[in-house]
Amino acid sequence: MNKVKVKFYGVRGSIPVCGKEFQRYGGNTTCIRILREEANRVAILDAGTGIRMLGKELIRDGVTQNIINIVFSHFHWDHIQGFPFFAPAYNPDQRIGILAMGRKGKVHDIKGIFSKQMQEEYFPIQMDTMGARFEFYAYGDKETIFGAHVKSIPQFHKYHGGSYGFRLDDEGVSLVVCTDLEHVNGIDASIVDFAKGADLLIHDGQYTTAENNGVFKGWGHSTWEQAAEVARLAHVKKLIITHHDPDHNDDFLDGLEQECQKVFPNSLFAKEGMEVLVG
Template sequence: MTFKIKFWGVRGSIPCPGPTTVRYGGNTTCVEMAIGRERLIFDAGTGIKMLGDSLSSQESVSADIFFTHSHWDHIQGFPFFTPAFRPGNFFRVYGVPTPDGTTIEQRLHEQMLHPNFPVPLQTMQGIVAFYDLEVGEDVVIGNIELQTRPLNHPGEAMGYRVTWQGITVAFITDTEHFPDRLDDNVLALAQNADVLIIDATYTDEEYYDRQMSKVGWGHSTWQEAVKVAQAARVRQLILFHHDPGHDDSMLDVIWDRAKQQFPATAIAKEGMEISLIPGTMANPLATITIVG
């Protein structure tokens, strides 16, 4: 059995389809992890619509859906996740309440009310349960362990560290770095990870721009992502949550610059798949293969 990751949406803020974003994709955040016999889905941006379409031919579908937070670009595809409407499918949904106590169920329910959407959440007959997570709470699904930590993002967000059979993948979005130090929570999630998927929305030049500074907007830069990867000794860095203003050519430049500083860097693309095979006694490190 393997640990497989597939990227269905890699953008932040707003979908940006068009001729200049074809190679990396324009859908917002959604990542699928097929781990042994389990399926975990992280966030439900517009990319989850394509994920749902890919599952439509299966007779019975089950998954655990984890939300980092409930900003629009991370939930806007949820009403279009067609497997959730089908009786007999089985989905558990996890998320951390907002600072005012609003649960993930309430947030998803509200976006599907009139005048926003014609069909209410209650018609999703495949949703069986909602779970409110405490920040820092651990979750166990079969033989998969998930650790959580708070992230530095307006309205709060939560990062995940997923471990299975000696393989660790960190999913860290949305988060803003600190000016004088690396974030201890980010480092704890990323430490010695086989794969680190991390917010790299901006460049340092954009982040510190005098006319339109991004300080306080809740996102980080690819340069900071590299620093985290180096300090945490991760094996594979994946730059993620691309700014909608970064076209394919811009992302090519970012990728090339990042690889010069951390050679084991890839940049998330829609449809990209990462396969991790557990190590052996002779070679305990997992085998990592990236396609796409």
């Protein structure tokens, strides 16, 4: 069986945070590396501030790959803000694929999304002068990418076209990532069906139930209880909660993780540097 290794480089939502109370879980925004061990091929999910360290590691470890693909769940600031600091993007010999799954025919200027945040008013280097060769793809709901079957699903994330979840099925290994989604009027049955039987489900859990029912209702995120219920109903093997709220410190997240494990025992809260072997 092929092995897929998942490593977390950023696990925060909304905005990066720093301080001694955030050291164990980390303060960088969303970035996940997916490594197909047998093929030694790296793909990246989202380019929050965590992608800076990922880029440094790829260079340090001498990772060479014809094209490095970065798949985006959506283009909110916390999921793209690390991109200008991704070191391989400055290598003229490197091709980088910018992939928007599920958005074929729905988004027409992916390059513009990244170029705007790097225009000279905001950043000293513009995208066209970074060095790497960029390729932009808006894919449909089902694609085969480097031999792996990748599916996407639209999620309720209130603003600007929502977000998309992903499912990777690769030689008997199944990985589902559903971040930046809100379950409205009960658990979204389509998400449960999408995650059915997965080896690993990575799911948004930014808010507590009290927060989600209060001021943050409608803000487009889930609770750990909802994530655990999706995992239970979908019969997934392992659950990891991510996209932690910037106001939730290490001790607070420890408490939530313990509560989650009472409901779904094979669950963890994501930490920067955490590496999980799937399959």
